[in-house]
Amino acid sequence: xxxxxxxxxxxxxxxxxxxxxxxxxxxxxxxxxxxxxxxxxxxxxxxxxxxxxxxxxxxxxxxxxxxxxxxxxxxxxxxxxxxxxxxxxxxxxxxxxxxxxxxxxxxxxxxxxxxxxxxxxxxxxxxxxxxxxxxxxxxxxxxxxxxxxxxxxxxxxxxxxxxxxxxxxxxxxxxxxxxxxxxxxxxxxxxxxxxxxxxxxxxxxxxxxxxxxxxxxxxxxxxxxxxxxxxxxxxxxxxxxxxxxxxxxxxxxxxxxxxxxxxxxxxxxxxxxxxxxxxxxxxxxxxxxxxxxxxxxxxxxxxxxxxxxxxxxxxxxxxxxxxxxxxxxxxxxxxxxxxxxxxxxxxxxxxxxxxxxxxxxxxxxxxxxxxxxxxxxxxxxxxxxxxxxxxxxxxxxxxxxxxxxxxxxxxxxxxxxxxxxxxxxxxxxxxxxxxxxxxxxxxxxxxxxxxxxxxxxxxxxxxxxxxxxxxxxxxxxxxxxxxxxxxxxxxxxx
Amino acid sequence: xxxxxxxxxxxxxxxxxxxxxxxxxxxxxxxxxxxxxxxxxxxxxxxxxxxxxxxxxxxxxxxxxxxxxxxxxxxxxxxxxxxxxxxxxxxxxxxxxxxxxxxxxxxxxxxxxxxxxxxxxxxxxxxxxxxxxxxxxxxxxxxxxxxxxxxxxxxxxxxxxxxxxxxxxxxxxxxxxxxxxxxxxxxxxxxxxxxxxxxxxxxxxxxxxxxxxxxxxxxxxxxxxxxxxxxxxxxxxxxxxxxxxxxxxxxxxxxxxxxxxxxxxxxxxxxxxxxxxxxxxxxxxxxxxxxxxxxxxxxxxxxxxxxxxxxxxxxxxxxxxxxxxxxxxxxxxxxxxxxxxxxxxxxxxxxxxxxxxxxxxxxxxxxxxxxxxxxxxxxxxxxxxxxxxxxxxxxxxxxxxxxxxxxxxxxxxxxxxxxxxxxxxxxxxxxxxxxxxxxxxxxxxxxxxxxxxxxxxxxxxxxxxxxxxxxxxxxxxxxxxxxxxxxxxxxxx
Numbered sequence: 006x007x008x009x010x011x012x013x014x015x016x017x018x019x020x021x022x023x024x025x026x027x028x029x030x031x032x033x034x035x036x037x038x039x040x041x042x043x044x045x046x047x048x049x050x051x052x053x054x055x056x057x058x059x060x061x062x063x064x065x066x067x068x069x070x071x072x073x074x075x076x077x078x079x080x081x082x083x084x085x086x087x088x089x090x091x092x093x094x095x096x097x098x099x100x101x102x103x104x105x106x107x108x109x110x111x112x113x114x115x116x117x118x119x120x121x122x123x124x125x126x127x128x129x130x131x132x133x134x135x136x137x138x139x140x141x142x143x144x145x146x147x148x149x150x151x152x153x154x155x156x157x158x159x160x161x162x163x164x165x166x167x168x169x170x171x172x173x174x175x176x177x178x179x180x181x182x183x184x185x186x187x188x189x190x191x192x193x194x195x196x197x198x199x200x201x202x203x204x205x206x207x208x209x210x211x212x213x214x215x216x217x218x219x220x221x222x223x224x225x226x227x228x229x230x231x232x233x234x235x236x237x238x239x240x241x242x243x244x245x246x247x248x249x250x251x252x253x254x255x256x257x258x259x260x261x262x263x264x265x266x267x268x269x270x271x272x273x274x275x276x277x278x279x280x281x282x283x284x285x286x287x288x289x290x291x292x293x294x295x296x297x298x299x300x301x302x303x304x305x306x307x308x309x310x311x312x313x314x315x316x317x318x319x320x321x322x323x324x325x326x327x328x329x330x331x332x333x334x335x336x337x338x339x340x341x342x343x344x345x346x347x348x349x350x351x352x353x354x355x356x357x358x359x360x361x362x363x364x365x366x367x368x369x370x371x372x373x374x375x376x377x378x379x380x381x382x383x384x385x386x387x388x389x390x391x392x393x394x395x396x397x398x399x400x401x402x403x404x405x406x407x408x409x410x411x412x413x414x415x416x417x418x419x420x421x422x423x424x425x426x427x428x429x430x431x432x433x434x435x436x437x438x439x440x441x442x443x444x445x446x447x448x449x450x451x452x453x454x455x456x457x458x459x460x461x462x463x464x465x466x467x468x469x470x471x472x473x474x475x476x477x478x479x480x481x482x483x484x485x486x487x488x489x490x491x492x493x494x495x496x497x498x499x
Numbered sequence: 500x501x502x503x504x505x506x507x508x509x510x511x512x513x514x515x516x517x518x519x520x521x522x523x524x525x526x527x528x529x530x531x532x533x534x535x536x537x538x539x540x541x542x543x544x545x546x547x548x549x550x551x552x553x554x555x556x557x558x559x560x561x562x563x564x565x566x567x568x569x570x571x572x573x574x575x576x577x578x579x580x581x582x583x584x585x586x587x588x589x590x591x592x593x594x595x596x597x598x599x600x601x602x603x604x605x606x607x608x609x610x611x612x613x614x615x616x617x618x619x620x621x622x623x624x625x626x627x628x629x630x631x632x633x634x635x636x637x638x639x640x641x642x643x644x645x646x647x648x649x650x651x652x653x654x655x656x657x658x659x660x661x662x663x664x665x666x667x668x669x670x671x672x673x674x675x676x677x678x679x680x681x682x683x684x685x686x687x688x689x690x691x692x693x694x695x696x697x698x699x700x701x702x703x704x705x706x707x708x709x710x711x712x713x714x715x716x717x718x719x720x721x722x723x724x725x726x727x728x729x730x731x732x733x734x735x736x737x738x739x740x741x742x743x744x745x746x747x748x749x750x751x752x753x754x755x756x757x758x759x760x761x762x763x764x765x766x767x768x769x770x771x772x773x774x775x776x777x778x779x780x781x782x783x784x785x786x787x788x789x790x791x792x793x794x795x796x797x798x799x800x801x802x803x804x805x806x807x808x809x810x811x812x813x814x815x816x817x818x819x820x821x822x823x824x825x826x827x828x829x830x831x832x833x834x835x836x837x838x839x840x841x842x843x844x845x846x847x848x849x850x851x852x853x854x855x856x857x858x859x860x861x862x863x864x865x866x867x868x869x870x871x872x873x874x875x876x877x878x879x880x881x882x883x884x885x886x887x888x889x890x891x892x893x894x895x896x897x898x899x900x901x902x903x904x905x906x907x908x909x910x911x912x913x914x915x916x917x918x919x920x921x922x923x924x925x926x927x928x929x930x931x932x933x934x935x936x937x938x939x940x941x942x943x944x945x946x947x948x949x950x951x952x953x954x955x956x957x958x959x960x961x962x963x964x965x966x967x968x969x970x971x972x973x974x975x976x977x978x979x980x981x982x983x984x985x986x987x988x989x990x991x992x
Contacts (some may be wrong), residue, residue: 088555101554109546109554180856219788248557249790317877327788330589333598334552338655351653377840378589378783387785 009034010176014079017258023065028060028067028078032122032232035080039124039177041113044499046163047172049143050093051125053427056080060120066120075240077120082172082181083331085126087113087135088213089222092123096215097141098415100362101341102298110213111245112182112224119240124178127168130331131364133189133217136436138167139427140366148197148420148471149175151494153461157498158264158463160420163193169227170197174495178226184214186221186439188416191452194227195415195465198454198493200482201227202234205250205472206447210245213463216331218324219250223442231453231482235259238475254473262476268302270477273408277313278439280417285395287414288457292457294412294466294485301484306408310400315393319409321434322377322390323445328367329374335362369430398446405471410481413439415465419458439467449475453482503675505713508746513716514743515723516679516709517671518596518735520686521664522696523640523704524567530639530663531558531601538702542645542656550661552596555790560585564663565793567695568608568637569803571665574693574810577612579800583636584792589783593655594642602666604784607636608793614689616681622829630669630682640664663953664698665874671710671720676736683732685708685811691835692808706730709763709813711742712756721746722756726770729763738763742770814838818851827855836873840880845886857887861904869908877911878904886919898977899928930977937983940973941966942991955991966991 009031012020021028036053063078087310088094088106093102111118117123131140138146138161148162148171153156162171166183173181183190185203202225209224226237245251274295279288299305335462337343337358344357363371377386404411405496416436426433443450448469455466466485470478505512532549549556572579584606587599612632619625642660647652667686673679687698687705694786698705707730712723726742729735741763746756760779761770809817811832818828831841837858844854862883866876886903889895895903903922910917923929931937944966945952955962970983 023546096554106554107552108781211555212557215554216789247559249559250788330587330599330783331784333589333591334554334596336591336598338593339551339596340553351593352591375783378780378782378785383783383785399845 010038010177013099013179013229017079017345018073018075018077018236021067024067028063028122029057031078032056032060032080032388033200035124035178038479039172042172042175042177042499045147045149045171045175046144046176047128047146047168047175047177048082048125049095049097049128049168052092052123053125054093055381056122056124059117059120063122065092071094073446074118074120075236076116078122079120079180080122080124080178081237082125082127082169082178083113083115083123084129084166084169084184086129086184086215087182088215089113089123089126092126094126094215096133097129097143098362098364098367099142099214099342100335100358102142104341105194107211108213111210111247112241115243116237116240118184121240127166127172127181129168130165132215132328132367133184133186133222134328134366134370135164136192136433137161137190137421137423137426138164139423139458140164140364142364145423146421149497149499150197150420150462151496151498154400159423161196161423163196163416163420165189166193166201166227170194170199170201172229173197173199173229175497175499180226180233182241183225183227184222184224185440185444186223186324187444187491188225190225190435191440191450191465191467192416192436194452195454195467196411196420197231198463198464198491198494199227200231200234200449200451200453200486201225201442202238202455202475202478202482203253203449204238204242204475205449206450207250207474208238208242210243210248210251212245218327219331220327221320221324223444224380229244231451231471231479231486232260232263234451234482235263235479252473257476259476259479259488262480263483264480266486267298267484270303270410270481271306271408272298272303272481273306273308273404273411275308275310275313275404275411275413277310278413280438284418285463286419286456287417290455290464290466291412291414293489296482297485297488298412300488301481303410303481303484308408308411310397310404311441312393312396312400314386314441316397316445317434319390319393319397320437320441320445321373322386323394325370325373325374326378326387326390329371329378332367332371335359337362366430395443397442400450401442401446401469409471409474410477411469412481413467413469414455415439415452415467419460419462419464443469448472449478451478451482453485453489455485455489456491461493463491503677504716505743505747506981507751509751511716511749512713512743514674515671515712515714515720516673516675516739517723518669518673518679518682518710520667520669520683521706521708522667522690522698524564524637524663525694525696526561526563526567526663528561529661530564530637530806534661536662540658542658544655544658546657546660550596550657552598556777558601558767558787560790560793561663564637564797565608565795566803567693568635568665569795569800570693570807571667571690571695572609572612572635573804573807575612575614577632578610579634579795580606580608580610581795581800581896581926582606582792583608585787585790586784587787590780592641594654594660595800596642596643596657599786600639601790602638602642603636605786606792607634614682616678616685618677618681620756628672628678630672630678632669633668635665635667638664638666640797644728650745661766676739679709679739680732680736683735686813688834692810692838694808700730700732701889703730707735708748709735709738709742711739711746712897713743713746713750721750722758724756724759724761724770726761726763734763734765737765737768738770741768745770765802811835811838818855821851823855825849826857830859831855840873840876843880844884847881849884849887853887853891857883861901865904865908877916878907882907882916882918889919889923893932893979894930895923895928896976896980898971899923902976903928928977930979931974932979932982934982934986937970937974937978937986938990940970941986944969944973945990952991963987
């Protein structure tokens with residue numbers, strides 16, 4: 006009997022299409038795995054009936070000889086940032102606890118249309134703010150990975166899409182949606198040894214996705230290999246007139262275009278990413294990655310992205326600024342939590358509701374964002390950060406004169422232990438140092454497994470591409486995947 | 500234009516006024532959602548997920564609202580900005596679901612323009628003044644709070660939430676309540692001509708924030724106050740009068756004007772402090788990251804320009820050129836409603852002079868008596884044209900026309916208006932040009948009034964009118980007045 010937990014998106018889709026097994030069998034098997042993995046705390050809500058329903062529809066379509074969608078029969082996890090009709094959507098916050106949307110986000114609707122089914126809503130950092138999943142109101146997700154020293158210390162699955170990364174690495178689902186504002190797909194993918202791509206800003210509609218920082222938020226797929234990411238991205242992406250920043254362009258056939266022959270491609274290695282005191286394992290993995298891409302036919306060139314060091318500070322002004330405004334709608338008036346102390350007026354209700362409903366990190370970012378937009382500080386912070394953002398984008402533009410893709414580490418270290426960094430927000434923010442520049446420039450960027458650290462934990466390599474050139478990013482990711490020989494898996498301890 | 504001065508104990512004071520007019524843009528749907536903008540619907544029946552700011556909802560600009568703002572800008576000869584952008588104005592209030600209003604602070608769609616106002620537009624000799632307009636930007640309206648629905652709670656109606664407004668910001672070029680009134684009237688007239696706002700202040704489609712300060716003539720500008728949401732021209736003029744006087748009294752008694760937001764109470768005809776600068780909001784404006792900048796291309800601008808109607812000043816000049824008196828031309832063009840009615844009348848083939856005289860004396864008189872506006876007129880331009888054509892072709896006289904018009908109104912009030920021609924037919928009101936019948940009556944009248952005939956012949960020309968009246972009376976008003984004139988002159992010698 007097939008172990009469905011070992012099949013990826015392509016394998017399930019093809020097996021269902023060929024009639025090797027029924028979609029319902031897959032859904033049942035994965036439903037069982039999800040419900041048996043509560044120790045990971047990867048799901049906020051489990052929706053086994055949704056997974057079965059979608060699978061039955063696919064099986065019925067196949068029996069009737071109807072054409073099947075790109076994701077037909079594939080059960081997936083849905084990050085709890087996507088509004089799902091009739092299913093609680095919380096962004097892992099208390100303030101939205103119990104909120105059941107009457108509408109379906111464009112991206113999730115696209116996936117259901119393509120024949121995917123929903124196993125449940127995935128845990129995450131609250132409002133996508135965090136790099137370790139420790140800001141979730143529903144408790145932190147635990148990575149299925151453990152260090153190779155025999156310790157049972159719980160490790161961070163990365164964030165904010167940590168429920169997604171943990172669930173995929175633990176083979177609860179073959180793929181899941183993620184969202185990436187400043188690394189929230191790539192860093193968790195790196196931490197658990199899977200792949201994930203943040204497409205060009207505007208490829209995936211933001212309609213129905215709880216907003217964190219509108220000018221940066223971008224949905225993307227997370228899966229166990231590059232092909233699966235390509236398939237799922239095709240299903241998620243597309244122009245949406247309901248999102249003014251959506252790109253009005255056809256969706257390329259990324260899966261069909263996969264080609265790991267990189268002859269003629271120039272890969273830029275940015276010297277500014279080689280930080281002083283760079284982790285030895287990370288440096289070694291990066292060198293390996295360079296060698297693999299050379300082996301795949303690419304030419305390696307040194308490049309400079311001179312404003313890199315300003316990216317993180319600029320990001321931590323722009324993202325909180327937008328968030329402070331985006332999160333103003335959570336006021337206890339129309340939906341979600343309402344805290345109305347005895348005799349309280351309107352302003353008291355706002356204050357009580359928001360104090361009770363937002364976690365510490367969310368409150369911190371609202372405060373930062375409010376501060377940088379305040380009269381008298383706006384120019385010094387927000388305007389300045391926007392200028393830096395333009396310079397970062399120009400750095401990349403200049404780099405494209407001498408290269409087609411950029412290779413860098415995804416994160417500066419392997420997964421850290423839960424509780425290790427949450428006392429110091431700055432050291433937590435540094436996790437995003439390699440991920441943030443591509444976010445600020447709106448460029449497609451992908452993380453693929455690049456090896457293991459000395460402690461036996463996964464490390465990720467990041468490929469950054471030109472705007473709209475997801476194909477080149479995926480192809481380089483595939484070339485790495487074919488050469489890295491990454492087969493390590495987390496032990497099933499739960 | 501006007502020398503408006505407040506007499507204080509320390510001498511004369513000058514008033515400096517600037518207006519921020521909020522005009523609801525005429526459009527089917529809201530600025531960033533597909534919800535209806537209809538007035539008077541059940542509370543919360545015109546609310547989309549976007550208007551209610553549900554999680555994950557995004558604004559999509561309504562091109563028609565931008566088009567109307569651009570057309571309005573063109574109508575005041577303003578600079579149209581091909582590149583503009585929406586900003587968020589952040590503050591918490593129960594009528595603002597998003598927690599921010601989408602507006603345009605840094606890059607408005609319309610820049611510098613001006614309108615020319617006349618203190619009394621019906622007086623052709625009234626002096627004119629150019630009032631500068633600094634900008635027009637487009638923004639969302641807020642919802643409405645209802646405090647009388649529940650003993651301890653306020654209710655929120657989001658029907659207006661997200662409706663498109665133009666904020667039209669004047670320069671502080673206005674120096675009297677009368678000028679402010681004339682400016683608002685002219686602005687409303689232009690908006691109605693353009694069709695970008697219905698100008699209906701009672702329904703709240705147009706309201707003004709009034710900035711007032713006082714200074715010694717020609718001196719430094721004083722500290723201003725802003726009186727919010729004034730919803731009639733009369734109230735606005737009262738608010739300015741009160742506020743200017745209050746400021747003068749305050750300064751002269753040793754106090755200082757505080758920069759603050761005030762409210763006008765129409766019942767007590769006074770302004771009251773709402774909040775001072777110290778607790779003014781910090782709105783934390785920043786560009787809305789959900790929206791792309793608005794870029795206008797040549798084709799769009801050309802369409803906007805081509806779709807503009809003839810505007811009041813141009814129309815007025817044209818009417819004068821057509822031979823109307825300056826007074827008539829001014830009255831007919833002051834309000835779009837009147838001008839459009841008159842144009843319809845002309846389109847029915849009515850002579851401009853005859854039509855304008857009739858409209859301004861007969862129709863306005865009748866409407867006045869009935870307490871109705873032109874929009875509510877029981878007689879439409881086509882029906883009026885039928886009546887006027889009977890006069891023009893000599894079928895009835897002017898005085899018979901008055902009777903016919905009265906019958907038209909009476910039958911209209913009864914619910915089934917008779918047309919002018921039908922009335923003339925049924926009542927036998929056709930005027931006669933039968934010279935024999937008229938001559939016979941003239942002879943009788945001259946015989947009965949020999950003394951007056953003698954007086955007339957000895958030079959008392961004024962008596963001619965007496966004979967005309969008598970003859971017309973004898974003919975029961977149905978004689979052609981020109982023929983009466985001719986025959987009388989011949990008979991009286």
